[in-house]
Amino acid sequence: MTVAIIGIGLIGGSLAITLKENGFAGHIIGIDASQENLDKAIRRRLIDEDMPLDEGVKAAELIILATPVDAMLTLLPQVLDLVEDQVVIDVGSTKAELLNTVDMHPKRGQYVATHPMAGTEFSGPEAAIPNLFDHKCAVLIDADRSAPDAVKTVQKMYESIPMTIVELDREAHDLHSAYVSHISHISSFALALTVLEKERDEGRIFELASGGFSSTVRLAKSSPNMWIPIFRQNRDHVLDVLDEHINQLARFRSLLIKKDFDTFYQLIAQANDIKRILR
Template identity: 50%
Template sequence: MDNIVVIGIGLIGGSMVKDLKKVHPETKIIGVDKNPEHINQALVSGLIDKKGTLESVKDADLVILSIPVDASVALLPEVLDLVSDHTLVIDVGSTKLDFCNKVEHHVNRRNYLACHPIAGTEFSGPQAAINGLFKDKTNIICEVEKTAFKLQERGLRVFSDLGMRIRYMNPESHDKHIAYVSHLSHISSFMLGKTVIDKERNERDIFDMAGSGFASTVRLAKSSPNMWTPIFKQNKTNVIETLDEYINNLNQFKILLEKDDFEAIFNEMKNTNRIKDILKGIA
């Protein structure tokens, strides 16, 4: 690949081009970002080779769309309006149905590969970009059959260069499943953090007692609200369904406590312990 245009130079897009540059050092990385500070940071650190504009996608071999999902869905048709026949456009959004529906009838739909690399940290911005973020992580690809075959192949080579595993899924199933394993996790983390912060206002020493368990559980609460609010908005129906089930489980646990039914509590936790085997090998 001669040119890669990354739109949105943050954790995901930045980490992608960081690894791809190692594999393909001759590739020119062009950065597009509405935040001038992000552009400057990316240039100084060598994350990108030059600043670009939306027009830069015309000459790109690969376009990585890595901005919040609401902005990304809105911009995707404009990007497809500009690309040449040989350009592959991918997004990295945590929702997929709105993306696929938005460009379903676009004349250049064949240039777009809908995907979701499931990787990340709680940090954001160009300085959060790291090597190896995607190694051995899963990438969900949706509606692969709607992408031109030669561009499918290019996408698979890119994901192989990043060290990713590939799974194929329809966008409806993706959004439903990801609501459980990702979106609900973030809501739980944000709300646990809120609960403790609200309590800390009256009990100043509460964080002195916080151990590693609390820190790991609220880690996701450090994530960017600018990124996650649009995700919850786009996947609202599925997120509400998962929240209903989660709240029901919390209420049932509370009822068991009120009834002093600690045998049932023990059995609930013991049955849930099998998640250790299900998640074995996942960092």
């Protein structure tokens, strides 16, 4: 199958590696607003060739949108205007706003909204890695609004990696993503700023940083070009989760002020229940 990937960064580039490697894609066309990215992608052999948008969409059987989610709002209708019987998917982190823009598009049936739940804190074609998606979860969103054949093609693609497929509607997807992904990024950005600001006065504070610190602030390396559009589109859910997270921290604060370490102990024991989920 000939696959066109629009946006050859961490996600688009990693998908390119995987789908070529496992044989799902026989030929990969790269499309990107940045010629520099395309040149890098060719040098890294992520793609077989690059093309302008119109040409690439016409030449492909499957078109994958893997740009930041703000660019998708204009790109997706543009791509759907171009397609005849091709299948189009996106792999973005937010869905409600994007789906609202194409609900009435005559080619809506050929589009399947998806979100492969995997990533790293790096970006660009140089961040693309093999095996990023292996055995992770791929969400299909509002799949009942897509043509059954298009859904089947997309299921085959994710199963070829292999990924586990889950179906959600747009609201549930955006809410769940706020809880298990977006808030982790907000928390990391805030922790990094807290410690970086202290470092200005104290210096040398990072000499002592070890594995625990590294893992909680790792995501703070993530690019604002990717994350600001996500926070903008998923603002209401992110605000709800952020409020709850601040409330939890405020509860800890009040227990420390009252020196109520017994209740604090119980809460940590409850938090330990996360062992059930994370191995």
